Amino acid sequence: LKSNPSNNEEKEAQTQLTKSDELQRLHSQALSAYQQEDYKAAISLLDEILAVCVWDAELRELRAECYVKEGEPSKAISDLKAAAKLKNDNTEAFYKISKIYYQLGDHELSLSEVRECLKLDQDHKQCFSLYKHVKKLNKQIESAEELIREGRYEDAINKYNSVMKTEPDVPIYATRAKERICHCLSKNQQATEAIEVCSKVLQLEPTNVNALKDRAEAYLLEDLYEE
Numbered sequence: 001l002k003s004n005p006s007n008n009e010e011k012e013a014q015t016q017l018t019k020s021d022e023l024q025r026l027h028s029q030a031l032s033a034y035q036q037e038d039y040k041a042a043i044s045l046l047d048e049i050l051a052v053c054v055w056d057a058e059l060r061e062l063r064a065e066c067y068v069k070e071g072e073p074s075k076a077i078s079d080l081k082a083a084a085k086l087k088n089d090n091t092e093a094f095y096k097i098s099k100i101y102y103q104l105g106d107h108e109l110s111l112s113e114v115r116e117c118l119k120l121d122q123d124h125k126q127c128f129s130l131y132k133h134v135k136k137l138n139k140q141i142e143s144a145e146e147l148i149r150e151g152r153y154e155d156a157i158n159k160y161n162s163v164m165k166t167e168p169d170v171p172i173y174a175t176r177a178k179e180r181i182c183h184c185l186s187k188n189q190q191a192t193e194a195i196e197v198c199s200k201v202l203q204l205e206p207t208n209v210n211a212l213k214d215r216a217e218a219y220l221l222e223d224l225y226e227e
Contacts, residue, residue: 023049030062039066057086061093073100084116091117095127102130105172107138137166137173144180153184160184175204179211186214186221194218 030045046063053059060079067076077100084093094117102110111134117127144159160177167173179201185194198215201208219227 019052023052027059034062034066037069039069042066043070055086057083057090057093060086061096064096068100073104076100089120091120091124091127094120095124095130098127098130098134102134103170103172105170105176107134107141107173110134111138133166137163140166148180148184148187151187153188157181157184175201179208182211183214186217189221191218191221195222 026045026049030042030049033039033042033045043063043066046059046066050056050059050063060083064076064079064083067073067079077097080093080097080100084090084097087093094113098110098113098117101107101113111131114127114131114134117124118131121127140159140163144156144163147153147156147159160181163177164174178197182194182198182201185191185197195215195218198211198218201211202215205211219225
């Protein structure tokens with residue numbers, strides 16, 4: 001503006017300066033809301049800033065943190081994926097994406113994302129630790145599914161019991177393991193045990209179609225047609 005003053009440029013410059021001041025004010029408010037654990041307010045403020053500062057990786061990472069706290073993991077993943085592209089060698093974003101997928105029970109996508117982190121830094125301690133754990137769990141689940149395809153139901157049950165030992169802290173893996181054990185017991189014509197395990201799954205997930213079907217098969221074996 002100083003080098004080439006004109007009315008149009010002065011107006012434009014003043015508008016941009018006003019907008020810049022406004023965004024800095026919103027940024028301070030967003031950080032304050034985040035620190036006070038008012039994540040909804042922080043998200044709302046960050047939405048306004050990111051509508052203008054579309055390419056700001058740090059702001060996207062901050063909004064992702066807020067989405068996680070608000071129980072909206074898919075939105076967090078979307079922001080973190082953008083941040084991973086916007087910032088070079090963003091191992092932290094890939095690590096967080098992998099962690100979220102893992103917590104959601106998607107071990108395959110979790111493994112894929114943590115590998116992206118290790119491509120950028122093979123010595124990344126957090127990513128390597130997560131990679132080893134997810135890889136082990138992934139291998140156990142793949143092995144169990146292969147045993148089911150081969151009709152080796154007892155072996156598959158043992159393998160899914162190992163899955164629950166490998167991951168005792170994220171409930172979705174235990175539920176999925178029990179769902180598959182219920183399937184194996186039903187297929188193996190162990191009706192009483194199948195009904196018991198399927199019922200436990202259905203207490204947690206009343207609309208689990210697989211458990212309903214497998215329990216129905218077990219009831220048939222016991223001639224319990226009404227059930």
